[in-house]
Amino acid sequence: MFEAIMQVGLIIFSISLALCVWRALKGPTLWDRVVALDSFGLNLIGFIGIIMILQSTNAFAEVVLVLGILAFVSSVALAKFLERGVVIDRDSH
Amino acid sequence: MAFQILLNIVIAIFWMALQGEYTSVNFVIGYVIGLGVVYFLRGSLNETFYMRRVWAIIKLIVIFIKELVVANLDMIRIVLSPKLNVTPGIIALRTDLKTDWEITILSMCITLTPGTMTMDYSQDGRTLYIHSIHMNSTQEVIDDVRNNFERAIQEVTK
Amino acid sequence: MLSLIEILISIFVLLGSFLSLIGSLGIMRLPDIYSRMHAATKSATLGVVLLILGTFTYFLGEGIFSLQLLLTIAFVFLTAPVAAMIISRSAHRNGVELWGRTKHDELQESYPEHLEPERENEKVERP
Numbered sequence: 001m002f003e004a005i006m007q008v009g010l011i012i013f014s015i016s017l018a019l020c021v022w023r024a025l026k027g028p029t030l031w032d033r034v035v036a037l038d039s040f041g042l043n044l045i046g047f048i049g050i051i052m053i054l055q056s057t058n059a060f061a062e063v064v065l066v067l068g069i070l071a072f073v074s075s076v077a078l079a080k081f082l083e084r085g086v087v088i089d090r091d092s093h
Numbered sequence: 094m095a096f097q098i099l100l101n102i103v104i105a106i107f108w109m110a111l112q113g114e115y116t117s118v119n120f121v122i123g124y125v126i127g128l129g130v131v132y133f134l135r136g137s138l139n140e141t142f143y144m145r146r147v148w149a150i151i152k153l154i155v156i157f158i159k160e161l162v163v164a165n166l167d168m169i170r171i172v173l174s175p176k177l178n179v180t181p182g183i184i185a186l187r188t189d190l191k192t193d194w195e196i197t198i199l200s201m202c203i204t205l206t207p208g209t210m211t212m213d214y215s216q217d218g219r220t221l222y223i224h225s226i227h228m229n230s231t232q233e234v235i236d237d238v239r240n241n242f243e244r245a246i247q248e249v250t251k
Numbered sequence: 252m253l254s255l256i257e258i259l260i261s262i263f264v265l266l267g268s269f270l271s272l273i274g275s276l277g278i279m280r281l282p283d284i285y286s287r288m289h290a291a292t293k294s295a296t297l298g299v300v301l302l303i304l305g306t307f308t309y310f311l312g313e314g315i316f317s318l319q320l321l322l323t324i325a326f327v328f329l330t331a332p333v334a335a336m337i338i339s340r341s342a343h344r345n346g347v348e349l350w351g352r353t354k355h356d357e358l359q360e361s362y363p364e365h366l367e368p369e370r371e372n373e374k375v376e377r378p
Contacts, residue, residue, distance in 0.1 A: 001253055002253060002260075005261045005265065006264065008265070009264045012269065012272050013268050013272075016268075016272045016275035016276075017275075019272075019275035019276065019279050020278065022279065023278050023279055023287075029284065029347050031284050031341070031345075032284050034338055035287055035288060036278060038334055039275065039291045039295050042295045042296070042299050042331075043271050043274075043295065045299050045302075045303070045323070045327070046267060046271055046299045046302040049302045049303050050306075052306050052309075053260070053309050056313070058310060061319035062319055064319065064323050065322055068326050072333075072334055075334050075337075075338060076334055079334075079337045079341040079342075080337065082341055082345065083341035083344055083345060
């Protein structure tokens with residue numbers, strides 16, 4: 001029973017990951033793709049969380065943390081790059 | 094404020110030393126006793142009692158969680174309704190908050206609460222530009238933010 | 252039968268995955284990037300935080316206090332608004348079209364003359 005509920009969670013997460021990929025492929029502007037990839041990263045964290053419960057292992061805890069950081073940093077870097085063509089600008093806020 | 098917390102911890106350690114057992118239970122008991130002592134000493138310390146600030150922070154967190162849940166119910170209603178009834182718009186909000194971190198907290202709260210999202214800030218950082226998804230009237234959105242968050246944040250830093 | 256803690260975990264997981272699905276549906280359905288950002292930040296953030304709370308509860312039941320998961324929750328809460336602000340600001344500064352029914356745009360009026368982005372009059376094609 002408990003495992004079945006976790007499987008349902010996995011299926012729902014797979015659907016939502018697929019929707020994110022659809023938007024990333026389709027998106028009319030580049031920024032739509034950035035939003036879709038950001039949300040893809042967040043959903044991936046949840047997916048791995050369920051897998052941690054199913055396999056009853058603590059080994060992916062660091063993976064989850066690093067994925068969260070990477071999703072944030074990569075979407076911010078992409079957005080800044082699209083804004084002016086530079087990622088780190090020193091003389092403005 | 095820092096001095097009061099330090100005094101409180103010293104009293105707790107002193108209590109543990111008097112008991113002769115260095116356990117976390119004794120530390121907690123000592124800390125609670127220290128709270129009472131600091132409360133009665135607050136007049137001679139020339140500061141307001143620091144638990145009032147802690148209480149204000151707890152109140153801010155409770156408001157934040159409540160608004161986050163309301164925001165999600167709102168989002169469910171928008172997304173699952175067959176017809177899209179959203180009227181977006183961007184408005185400028187002038188805040189009364191002074192320091193940088195107060196404004197940072199305010200903009201985070203705005204982003205995670207129903208129908209509003211911070212988009213940009215002006216050069217001096219005092220005007221926030223908010224994208225709102227229910228734009229019936231500009232004043233309504235501004236009043237909402239003012240009454241909920243600005244007051245709670247001012248309560249913390251007062 | 253499910254024990255009490257398993258029921259708690261199941262509620263967390265089902266609510267979390269449902270909210271994530273709402274977030275992704277919102278990204279798919281809403282008309283312009285700024286509205287999509289609403290769905291992406293609010294629903295996806297709370298969904299993932301609930302799910303990680305469920306995972307944390309599971310390991311607490313196994314007797315493991317996993318600090319990394321708590322750190323993840325704090326991190327997601329701190330970074331989601333920042334990412335939303337930076338992405339939408341960069342989109343607006345580069346003249347990404349607002350939806351046709353947007354009421355008014357006070358941010359556009361605040362730009363200085365030389366920085367004003369060009370917005371095309373014709374609509375961006377939509378699916």
